[in-house]
Amino acid sequence: MAEELTSQSYEQPAPKEQAQEESIPGVITTTSREINEFLKKTKIQDILNWGRKNSLWFMSQPMGCCGVELIVAGVAPMDTDRFGIIPRNSPRQADVMIISGYVTRKYFPALKRLWDQMPSPKWVFCVGDCSISGGPFYESYSTVQNIDEIFPIDVFVPGCPPRPEAIIQGFVEIQKKIETKKDRGSGYEG
Amino acid sequence: MEAEKIIDSLNAKFPDTISDSQIESEKRISAYAEAGSIVEICRYLKDELQFDHLSSETAVDLILKDEIEVVYHLSSFGQPLVLKLKARLPRNNPEIESITSVYWDANWYEREAYELFGVQYRNHPNLRNLVLPDELLGDWPLRKDYEDFPQKTAKNLV
Numbered sequence: 285m286a287e288e289l290t291s292q293s294y295e296q297p298a299p300k301e302q303a304q305e306e307s308i309p310g311v312i313t314t315t316s317r318e319i320n321e322f323l324k325k326t327k328i329q330d331i332l333n334w335g336r337k338n339s340l341w342f343m344s345q346p347m348g349c350c351g352v353e354l355i356v357a358g359v360a361p362m363d364t365d366r367f368g369i370i371p372r373n374s375p376r377q378a379d380v381m382i383i384s385g386y387v388t389r390k391y392f393p394a395l396k397r398l399w400d401q402m403p404s405p406k407w408v409f410c411v412g413d414c415s416i417s418g419g420p421f422y423e424s425y426s427t428v429q430n431i432d433e434i435f436p437i438d439v440f441v442p443g444c445p446p447r448p449e450a451i452i453q454g455f456v457e458i459q460k461k462i463e464t465k466k467d468r469g470s471g472y473e474g
Numbered sequence: 475m476e477a478e479k480i481i482d483s484l485n486a487k488f489p490d491t492i493s494d495s496q497i498e499s500e501k502r503i504s505a506y507a508e509a510g511s512i513v514e515i516c517r518y519l520k521d522e523l524q525f526d527h528l529s530s531e532t533a534v535d536l537i538l539k540d541e542i543e544v545v546y547h548l549s550s551f552g553q554p555l556v557l558k559l560k561a562r563l564p565r566n567n568p569e570i571e572s573i574t575s576v577y578w579d580a581n582w583y584e585r586e587a588y589e590l591f592g593v594q595y596r597n598h599p600n601l602r603n604l605v606l607p608d609e610l611l612g613d614w615p616l617r618k619d620y621e622d623f624p625q626k627t628a629k630n631l632v
Contacts, residue, residue: 389607389609389610390605390606390607423623423624424623424624425610425613425615425620425622425623425624426606426607426610426615427624429624
């Protein structure tokens with residue numbers, strides 16, 4: 285008797301039941317991306333892009349000394365709020381991830397997890413020489429080299445560290461890419 | 475206490491295990507210690523000679539001499555002196571007694587020397603990696619014959 289109970293409780297639902305659509309009265313639900321793909325070919329995507337490019341909320345996870353410049357870019361003298369660029373502490377509320385430092389082999393799994401937690405559409409850009417090429421640590425035993433093969437990076441902002449104006453220009457470049465539909469974050473290729 | 479008095483006291487107390495003791499300047503002394511008696515020497519330095527602070531502890535890989543040196547920097551709050559104490563270990567089996575029973579702040583220094591050089595500290599309370607990721611433990615990345623550096627060239631390198 286006890287064995288039957290345990291076997292029933294640990295039994296996983298059949299895959300057919302999982303694939304069935306959840307029925308909500310009055311609402312048509314779908315599991316495909318067809319609507320999303322269809323909207324990309326229409327003029328509605330331009331309106332969506334206009335909204336997205338003016339609310340690029342970035343995740344504040346400073347990874348090195350470039351993170352200090354990120355703080356400067358966010359406060360009153362630079363005032364990124366006028367472009368809609370606001371720091372968010374949670375990856376689930378952010379649109380942009382900024383790799384602002386040297387990626388070690390110990391930190392890389394955490395960075396990958398943060399990136400997976402962000403909802404799509406999402407963009408990523410590199411700030412500083414360390415994240416672009418490794419900087420002075422490019423040959424160290426704990427370096428993850430060529431981070432641009434792992435993340436779909438749109439903009440590189442060089443400098444050691446770059447000035448806050450350069451970081452703001454990086455955001456402006458992302459805005460231009462989103463407007464002209466050339467960014468890698470929205471997934472136009474696939 | 476003067477530097478010469480400290481050296482004389484050390485040499486008189488440990489005539490067999492202290493060697494190459496010299497005065498480098500009026501604030502720095504250096505000496506080599508036998509690896510087996512490092513705890514007794516450190517306890518004598520702390521209790522009798524007022525070296526009550528361990529500034530740092532690290533290791534040096536001397537691959538040409540085929541040995542690993544453990545370096546202790548001992549300083550004092552009461553006198554303007556720094557003692558550089560070294561111990562030579564064989565490179566194929568670097569093993570030394572932990573001095574956490576004398577200086578408790580040697581705990582993390584010894585964990586760092588363990589993960590980077592592979593120095594095995596006997597009677598350490600918690601000998602595991604300090605900041606190195608688990609998959610790199612056992613490679614001893616700061617030894618001179620470490621070869622697992624990333625081989626890809628950084629293509630964005632300016």
